[in-house]
Amino acid sequence: MKRIxxxxxxxxxxxxxxxxxxxxxxxxxxxxxxxxxxGTEEPKPPATVADCKKCIVLxxxxxxxxxxADVASKQIFWEWKPEESNVKPEHLAWFTNxxxxxxVYNGKYILVTAxxxxxxxxxxxxxxxxxxxYAGGNTHSAELLxxxxxxxxxxxxxxxxxxxxxTTKAATEVYSKNFPLAFGHNxxxxxKNQVLWSAADHQLLSFTYNFNCGEPALTQKDAVSLPGKDAxxxxxxxxxxxxxxxxxxxxYTYNLDTKKLxxxxxxxxxxxxVSSGDAAFPTIIIRPKxxxxxxxxxxxxxxxxxxxxxxxxxxxxxxLKNTFSYPAVHDMKQCQ
Amino acid sequence: xxxxxxxxxLFSLLIASGCGKLLDVKPNDRYTTETFWDSEKKAMAGLAGxxxxxxxxxxxxxxxxxxxxxxxxNAYNYDNSGGFGVIALGTHTATNATTGNITGGxxxxxxxxxxxxxxxxxxxxxxxxxVPVMADALKNRAKAEAxxxxxxxxxxxxxxxxxxxxxxxxxDLATQGKLPRNTRxxxxxQVLKDLDAAAAVxxxxxxxxxxxxxxxxxxxxxxxxxxxxxxxxLNNPSNDLTKWSDAAAAAKAVMDMAxxxxxxxxxxxxQLFMPANENKQETVFDVQFTVSQPGYxxxxxxxxxxxxxxxxxxxxxxxxxxxxxxxxxxxPEFNPAxxxxxxxxxxxxxxxxxxxxxxxxVTTPSAPFKLTGYGVKKYSIYDSEPSSNLxxxxxxxxxxxxxxxxxxxxxxxxxxxxxxxGPDENVYxxxxxxxxxxxxxxxxxxxxxxxxxxxxxxxxxxxLAFEGFYYNDIRRWKTAEVVMNAAIRNSEDEQIEVRSFDKxxxxxxxxxxxQRELNPNLEQNDKY
Numbered sequence: 001m002k003r004i005x006x007x008x009x010x011x012x013x014x015x016x017x018x019x020x021x022x023x024x025x026x027x028x029x030x031x032x033x034x035x036x037x038x039g040t041e042e043p044k045p046p047a048t049v050a051d052c053k054k055c056i057v058l059x060x061x062x063x064x065x066x067x068x069a070d071v072a073s074k075q076i077f078w079e080w081k082p083e084e085s086n087v088k089p090e091h092l093a094w095f096t097n098x099x100x101x102x103x104v105y106n107g108k109y110i111l112v113t114a115x116x117x118x119x120x121x122x123x124x125x126x127x128x129x130x131x132x133x134y135a136g137g138n139t140h141s142a143e144l145l146x147x148x149x150x151x152x153x154x155x156x157x158x159x160x161x162x163x164x165x166x167t168t169k170a171a172t173e174v175y176s177k178n179f180p181l182a183f184g185h186n187x188x189x190x191x192k193n194q195v196l197w198s199a200a201d202h203q204l205l206s207f208t209y210n211f212n213c214g215e216p217a218l219t220q221k222d223a224v225s226l227p228g229k230d231a232x233x234x235x236x237x238x239x240x241x242x243x244x245x246x247x248x249x250x251x252y253t254y255n256l257d258t259k260k261l262x263x264x265x266x267x268x269x270x271x272x273x274v275s276s277g278d279a280a281f282p283t284i285i286i287r288p289k290x291x292x293x294x295x296x297x298x299x300x301x302x303x304x305x306x307x308x309x310x311x312x313x314x315x316x317x318x319x320l321k322n323t324f325s326y327p328a329v330h331d332m333k334q335c336q
Numbered sequence: 337x338x339x340x341x342x343x344x345x346l347f348s349l350l351i352a353s354g355c356g357k358l359l360d361v362k363p364n365d366r367y368t369t370e371t372f373w374d375s376e377k378k379a380m381a382g383l384a385g386x387x388x389x390x391x392x393x394x395x396x397x398x399x400x401x402x403x404x405x406x407x408x409x410n411a412y413n414y415d416n417s418g419g420f421g422v423i424a425l426g427t428h429t430a431t432n433a434t435t436g437n438i439t440g441g442x443x444x445x446x447x448x449x450x451x452x453x454x455x456x457x458x459x460x461x462x463x464x465x466x467v468p469v470m471a472d473a474l475k476n477r478a479k480a481e482a483x484x485x486x487x488x489x490x491x492x493x494x495x496x497x498x499x500x501x502x503x504x505x506x507x508d509l510a511t512q513g514k515l516p517r518n519t520r521x522x523x524x525x526q527v528l529k530d531l532d533a534a535a536a537v538x539x540x541x542x543x544x545x546x547x548x549x550x551x552x553x554x555x556x557x558x559x560x561x562x563x564x565x566x567x568x569x570l571n572n573p574s575n576d577l578t579k580w581s582d583a584a585a586a587a588k589a590v591m592d593m594a595x596x597x598x599x600x601x602x603x604x605x606x607q608l609f610m611p612a613n614e615n616k617q618e619t620v621f622d623v624q625f626t627v628s629q630p631g632y633x634x635x636x637x638x639x640x641x642x643x644x645x646x647x648x649x650x651x652x653x654x655x656x657x658x659x660x661x662x663x664x665x666x667x668p669e670f671n672p673a674x675x676x677x678x679x680x681x682x683x684x685x686x687x688x689x690x691x692x693x694x695x696x697x698v699t700t701p702s703a704p705f706k707l708t709g710y711g712v713k714k715y716s717i718y719d720s721e722p723s724s725n726l727x728x729x730x731x732x733x734x735x736x737x738x739x740x741x742x743x744x745x746x747x748x749x750x751x752x753x754x755x756x757x758g759p760d761e762n763v764y765x766x767x768x769x770x771x772x773x774x775x776x777x778x779x780x781x782x783x784x785x786x787x788x789x790x791x792x793x794x795x796x797x798x799x800l801a802f803e804g805f806y807y808n809d810i811r812r813w814k815t816a817e818v819v820m821n822a823a824i825r826n827s828e829d830e831q832i833e834v835r836s837f838d839k840x841x842x843x844x845x846x847x848x849x850x851q852r853e854l855n856p857n858l859e860q861n862d863k864y
Contacts, residue, residue: 156730269726290707
């Protein structure tokens, strides 16, 4: 039985840190700004990310950041910018044009990629970039492997990059290895089947992992032909053994039990990301208004879920637990 | 200096020399200059490496030639893609030369990739004679192809930066890394020498898988382009007429080999820029894009349909003559209530405008081309019909980019001939041939030289629109200081931004600061 699984752990320490350093929003009475007029009760954003009831994690390119927006208050109340973290100045270009942001490790971390080639694991509580490295080749997405290592997908580079995650290593000294992946845009770990999925151009590929923490490697296992081409987003359907898949013309779901691909009942064509939740969470999509971004997160029918004029949102994910990819208890780990 | 950013061959060389000092063994897990040149197959692969540079962002890869149009009054690049936005605004510097959206700044990239190509060509020329079993004819042709490509890369450097270090030997950091700039004249002289040498060897055409390689016509046509640039006001302030006649003769040499090479105008202007009609009679030299392997295509369709980073401007619309050959202000065909009616047919084959049908839907000033209201059809597979083949990915477009096409040869000839001797019948014939293909009437008889000059410039802007040539046209005509000091407007006649052009600075690009850090002996261009 699936239930809405918002993370509620938020220890006192996390709350203190997030409150002290985390608020990116000048709005709200708590900040001393004038509040809404008498008689109105505008919702306020949660005190910390851990307190989220309905939040969206945004890959937002206007400010080259990851942003977390609260739907009720319509506010972005948390953000990570590489230049305000511990990313070295000479590596900031790696994080140009944030391309994906996935909540991981029970909602305590975010796995970030950027078109500039950067891959980063960010701790939400204090915004520390606990690990980062360079993949290059227009990096579009990344995934955690079971032992804490990271794999990313790069589009114009046509490769995946597997990183040995060792937080004691400098970014330029991280062990990594590339594996061919046509038009790499996505990678999703399948916890149940213990394989990595990637929709690469016109094929859905699965890869086995060697579980060699020190010398991680992936080997292609199966290939499923897909209609259309230029597969873009691949992300778990919340609470199901299935994956969302988008390409230039369509949005599909791929059911891993039945191995059937079905066109989804959502807006079609040029959808950059899809994310779903339980009944209380509408399926959200990103459809570009300009070039590849938009200022609006929409539901499956095109209704606005979150909007902020001028933003350059590339992908949007519900801040929800991901049981497809990760175990129920999932603490940050690294190669040992 | 250039050594730091040269080819994999050089990189291998450096590795090899390091190994040799320590152990005196030859690595067997990579090629070195010593081990590479031992078979015809490898030699031809090395030559392919010389061509591969054409796909780089600094030359003709991704959408670079389409973006180059955005540094002109024809188009707008709203997000500084490829660094052309700052050039259009006149805010480019040696420091921001590296900055560009999607791809790096063109000012830094072009320098870099031209020298990558030059390094590869020089390596081939220095080593191919070592190949033990390879027919002399093929060796000589390969050398001529590399010589042509070296000339192309040097001509690009001389065209945008002026004089650059002239290096003709294979890469060697110790002797070449700190070379000062040669004069522009020295570089151009070498380019012309290389092109003559290449033209003497290269065949007029190829068959089979060799189609796309440099031909004799390509070498002669590039020579014409280089000489035309030299004869133009930017580089010929005294208007030395022999420079114009040299340019005319070079273009004429290409026209004279039309029958042997099969040159002519492709009958349909719109279809000329479609994949089905690649490598036909109008192609003199093109960059071969393919989608058979990921990453070997261009981003032309993506840019034109979705990103809109080469968005046409209203000034471009207004520049098109009416279909009777007259300017709008003089033509009874002009309808002020609908400025899109009755224009030169090429407008409808090049641009999508509000009220036009695109991909099955009638367009508006804000959809789907929200940036200016206009979109580009040329060099894109998309037109009025719906399409299920939506290309959302860079490297997915396969239409070749024509670096030189035969219509340009005719235009070059007409321009040079008109300047050298005036508007003779050959000038009329060249222009009217192009207008005839487009469905436009012939030029009025008895034009003065000045009127013909204006007509030719008009014709170049129309015929070659959105192909990336107009930037160098307004530079060499020295009209950029007028047309680039202006506001640009969208389809609703609303101002988008005001551009500026410093005539004492902006005719030439700065030497990128990254290169001057590597080689302090590179003198900067004026006022940068």
